[in-house]
Amino acid sequence: MKKFGSLLAVSLLSGAVTLGAYKFFLEPNNAGKITVASPNYSRNVGLGAENIDFTTAAENTVHAVVHVKNVSVSKVPSNPLMEFFYGYRGDREQTQIGTGSGVIITEDGYIVTNNHVIQDATEIEVTLNNNKSYKAKLVGTDSKMDVALLKVEADEKLPYVxxxxxxxxxxxxxxxxxxxxxxxxxxxxxxxxxxxxxxxxxxxxxxxxxxxxxxxxxxxxxxxxxxxxxxxxxxxxxxxxxxxxxxxxxxxxxxxxxxxxxxxxxFGNVQRGVLGIEGRELNSSYSKELGVKETQGIYVNLVTKNSGAEKAGLTKGDIIIQLDDKKITGFAELTGYINTKRPNDVIQVTVLRDGKQRTLPVKLTKKEILNYEFNGIEFEDLDAADKKQFNVKEGIKIKKVNNPEFTEYNDILDGALIISIDGMKAKDMETVSSYLAKKENQKARYQIISKNGQMYSIIM
Structure with missing residues (x-):
């Protein structure tokens, strides 16, 4: 449209022709493309709320925020008293309606919301700020990060953020x-x-x-x-x-x-890369226990076999203080940064080793190819066949028993599904490895289901 404005000095006909050619050949197609703002480092420094204009930001955003309604249908067991007195049998269906918000991120109708807003929905409807409603299709979710992606087919270009x-x-x-x-x-x-x-x-x-x-x-x-x-x-x-x-x-x-x-x-799913280390956040008491001066950063307790961290030369005792140009003081910063990367991305890991600072290039490894060992027991994530066998959606299993103390239980432990550890649900390798790393070789109580379907409680 700016080019059209610049051609007003020419005849109206030639201007219209030029505009049409621009729209057809040159105007970018933004369908399915996420728009990222150009860097802008200006800040409203030292200004109170009364001196800041929120109206433009609000006006631009409200039209891109939608109301999300999800409908879920579940079966409710029948009432035994109703069966006895009235002969009613069978489960009955119960419809529940949940609501939340969503944000339009492309002009052709991609919408991001929380996973918990649309979880278990059989039908999803979104309503725009102009009261137009559309049926939405679920593209994919990441329950770990509580993010879901929806798509609507609108009859017009939609406002987006x-x-x-x-x-x-x-x-x-x-x-x-x-x-x-x-x-x-x-x-x-x-x-x-x-x-x-x-x-x-x-x-x-x-x-x-x-x-x-x-x-x-x-x-x-x-x-x-x-x-x-x-x-x-x-x-x-x-x-x-x-x-x-x-x-x-x-x-x-x-x-x-x-x-x-x-x-x-x-890709249709989330590509999650891992660094390949287990460790603990430093603080005053833990640093004193380790005999180190630093009170911020991640102390490496273990480097996972075959991981990018091992191949790059990270070792137990290293203190991670920076990833690329991001300072690392705790796990939330480390995992937050790693989760913005993909497998095979290379990040510069700055560590303190023997009082000296060094930077090592680490190629992130695909999470699924790594396993984790604790007290001589190797664990790994469930694959599709395991999930079908145990009829579960998530979890981990025992890959191998290397500790001779438990050799006699190999038939029970080998390939067993881990339900919980010390009462904590064993959702995946990241959850379990993070928890066990803090135990520092202390034994834990495991609830497991063996390959033949028997349930056991065992301390390892």
């Missing part, structure tokens, strides 16, 4: 939360970034942005944007004793979200 750089936002920076709480049309609240790289899970997978912008039920899956209207996070959860907003809310960073949805678009 531009992705910002979540690594570039700073604590204290103003942000807006846009969503559909309480089934209201797009609602905007303002706050500041309270913290970054918040870890709210037991396995250290998540790396949330914390904000004090008011977020309530129904905001899940909505947009967290900066004052330029760039998407910096997907609002996911709140911390509250009542279930409603009480001061803190959390968002999945946009850089991580973008990587996940690009994977879902391109």
């Amino acid at each position: 531009v992705f910002g750089d979540s690594d570039a936002i700073k604590v204290g920076e103003w942000v807006l939360a846009v969503g559909n709480p309480y089934n209201l049309n797009s609602t905007v609240t303002a706050g500041i970034v309270s913290a970054k790289a918040r870890n709210l899970s037991n396995n250290g997978i998540q790396s949330f942005i914390q904000t004090d912008a008011a977020v309530n039920p129904g905001n899940s899956g909505g947009a967290l944007v900066n004052t330029r209207g760039e998407l910096v996070g997907i609002n996911t959860m709140i911390s509250s004793p009542t279930g409603s907003y009480a001061g803190y809310s959390f968002a999945v960073p946009s850089n991580l979200t973008r990587k996940i949805i690009e994977d879902l678009m391109q």
Whole structure:
């Protein structure tokens, strides 16, 4: 359209012809393409809320935030009393409706939301800010990061948000939360970034942005944007004793979200690379126990066999302090950065070794090809055949027993499904390895199901 404006001095006919040629041959096709904002390092430094204009960011965002309604149908067991007195038999179907928010990220109708917003849905409907509704198709999900990707077929180009750089936002920076709480049309609240790289899970997978912008039920899956209207996070959860907003809310960073949805678009699943180390966060007491001066970083307790870390030369006792140009003080920062990368990506890992700093190039390994060993027991993720055999969707199994103490139990342990460890659900290798690394060779209690279907509880 800008080119059309520049040709107004020419005759109207030639201008129209030129515009038509531009639209047909030169105008970029943005279907299915995610737009990323150009770097902009200007900050509203030293300005109070009354001196910052939120209106442009709000106006640009509300039209790209949608209301998501999911319908799920479940079977409810019949009531034995009803059967006895009235002869009623059979399960009955119960319909449940859940709601949340979503963010349009492309003009042709790709929408990102939270996995928990659409989980178990048999039907998904999205309603735009102009009240138009569309049936949505589920493209893919990442339950670990609580991200889901939807697609609608609209009869027009849709408004969408531009992705910002979540690594570039700073604590204290103003942000807006846009969503559909309480089934209201797009609602905007303002706050500041309270913290970054918040870890709210037991396995250290998540790396949330914390904000004090008011977020309530129904905001899940909505947009967290900066004052330029760039998407910096997907609002996911709140911390509250009542279930409603009480001061803190959390968002999945946009850089991580973008990587996940690009994977879902391109591969149909999330491509997850791993560094290949197990360790612990340093703090004052643990550093004193180890006899090291540093109180921040990741102390490497174990390097996984055949991993990129082993091939690059990382060893037990190294302290990871930086990945590429990102400073690492704890697990949330480490996993948050690694999760934006893919297998075979090479990252520069800076470690402290014997008091000296060195940087090693590490090629990330595909998670599925690695296993993990603890107390002489090798574990690995379940493959498709294992999941079918045990009729489960996730979990890990015992690959091999190397500890002679348990040799007599080989028939039971070999290939057994691990249900839980010390009462913690054994979801996958990342969850289990992170937990066991903290035990430092202490024994754990395992609930397992052997290959012949027998359940056992054993301490190893």
